[in-house]
Amino acid sequence: MLPTDTPASALSSMLTRQRDAHHRKPFPDWPSRADRLKALRALLTENETTICDTINADFGCRPTEEVRLLELFPALSSIDHALRHGRRWMRPRRRFADVWFMPARTELIAQPLGVIGIIVPWNYPLYLAIGPLTDALAAGNHAMVKMSEYTPHFSALLAKLVARYFPAGEVRVVTGDASIAQAFSALPFDHLLFTGSTTVGRQVMRAAADNLTPVTLELGGKSPAIIGPGARFAHAVERIVYGKSVNAGQTCIAPDYVLLPRARVEEFIHTARRVFTRMFPNFADHAPYASIINERQYRRLLDLRDRSVAQGAIAHALADVQDDARRRLPLTLLTDVVDDAAVMREEIFGPLLPLVPYDSLDAALEYIAMRPHPLALYLFETDRTAQRKVLRYSQAGGVTINDTLYHVAQHRLPFGGVGASGMGAYHGEVGFRTFSKMKPVFRQSRLNGIALLNPPYGKRFQRMLKLLIRH
Structure with a gap:
């Protein structure tokens, strides 16, 4: 009890x-x-x-x-x-x-x-x-x-x-x-x-x-993961799947959506399915995968998914089992999601992951800039010029490059949000x-010239003040 x-x-x-x-x-x-x-x-x-x-x-x-x-x-x-x-x-x-x-x-x-x-x-x-x-x-x-x-x-x-x-x-x-x-x-x-x-x-x-x-x-907020044109694509997919699967996505810094080149959406889905199966084999048989914390949160996630599908999105579950009794929901990718869908406006906090295609890295950065500042941002990119560009033109509480989550584990880096996060x-x-x-402390020396600034404010004071202002 x-x-x-x-x-x-x-x-x-x-x-x-x-x-x-x-x-x-x-x-x-x-x-x-x-x-x-x-x-x-x-x-x-x-x-x-x-x-x-x-x-x-x-x-x-x-x-x-x-x-x-x-x-x-x-x-x-x-x-x-x-x-x-x-x-x-x-x-x-x-x-x-x-x-x-x-x-x-x-x-x-x-x-x-x-x-x-x-x-x-x-x-x-x-x-x-x-x-x-x-x-x-x-x-x-x-x-x-x-x-x-x-x-x-x-x-x-x-x-x-x-x-x-x-x-x-x-x-x-x-x-x-x-x-x-x-x-x-x-x-x-x-x-x-x-x-x-x-x-x-x-x-x-x-x-x-x-x-x-x-x-x-x-x-929290909606933390984006950007797969840049020069990313190691398979590595990016693996690390995003990991970051979104641990604790079943119930992580404030989990990737909330993925921005990726338009031509690679299908490749992402196929690669993610292989990665998820490798990480959680036999998902139906007590794989080491967290349950959603309670029935209320579980139903909220199902509602987010189902409303997105009703608006035209396609759901790609990475395992064939949805365990309602134990509130275990496999990582589910969402494509063709409309911008005003709830899953694109609310922090997901669970194993749903929208894929948002872009035509250029500049377009991806503009997409992020038009939204509230996220708690985390993840960039997968090998080109240093592109890395610098993203760091300069994005705002987030913290950034991990070529991985997810691990900036939060660095004791010498601050952890915190910005703006809405x-x-x-x-x-x-x-x-x-x-x-x-x-607490600031000023220790006056026994020998000092501060008395030169005492009143009465005569010629000596005016000369000292003129000297102070000039320099």
Whole structure:
């Protein structure tokens, strides 16, 4: 039986307890932060099997291999990266003062913000909880984590484990439905990170605005994959099929549609079918392929597909089995999709993949530019001139060239959206800075000439001011 959800009435007192604990030690030293990160690492490594089994229970079928590769590994890797580099991130950044203020000195001190709120989606419930929590703890903060009601078993497990590995004043996990999430986002956190849909992101931002709480929004959108004229075509198809098939396409940075040369659409379909069959042989017989999270999402995807077909699209399922009982939907390509179809306007978040033919790379770039900025963009192209062109004339949260998904796994690259796909970023040192106040400090020298600018504003002052303005 699942434990009772966190009551909304308890959220304020929970935040107060976190804030009080932070005030008692507002700038924890590196050994204290490292201990918290090591506790987080132990939580994952000592409970790996239970974690994988619980996420599988929430999905109905979520291959252990995918959980370990796409959630556990990057979560542990992010913790290890913070443990290796966090002490250096903490060091004050010393600078020379501007020449007119010499010999004064300046520096930036990474001050912990306080209590960080983290709202976690259901699609990668482990990694999208642990990733931002790692950055928040490395930066010396306390944290409250709101889990998704769509993953009740794992949410309950993480709440229990966090209570076992952390004092209540350091990290707390909150469970509950959308009403709890609304109350959570309205709390006066020192920073709030939300990962989820653009629609809900707007609601979170409105709630945070009442408290002037700064937000990092990791949203989504329609991430394109471009197969350029000079692409290694078979490689491009394989990597796109992979990026759209893991977790059954329930990935915020999964390719949402493919732009490809008009003459190669049929070749893409045939190649994709071979690749999918090779990756998931015997699809009907418990192939390691994720289920859609729940019946509501499954029916939404079927409706997107069927409405597209009703408008003239052709559906090309890459396996012959549609398993309604286990909500397993094979990757399905869509051709001849009209531009105003829902599948071309809404983020798909599942194994449907429209193919959009183009006549020139410029036309493909114009197609992308006319739409809201995506969270990710994938380019398959060997020609460096074409690569530079796409990078200069497209806007996206992040880009992977000649592969899919993997820009998000780089600790030294920020992860974040732009425009409708989000604001702000985290991961590694960027995440450390996101959850810190980079406090500027000006240290005046004992010997200085600043008194020359004091009133009364006589001739000496005018000469000094004239000199300052001239130079």
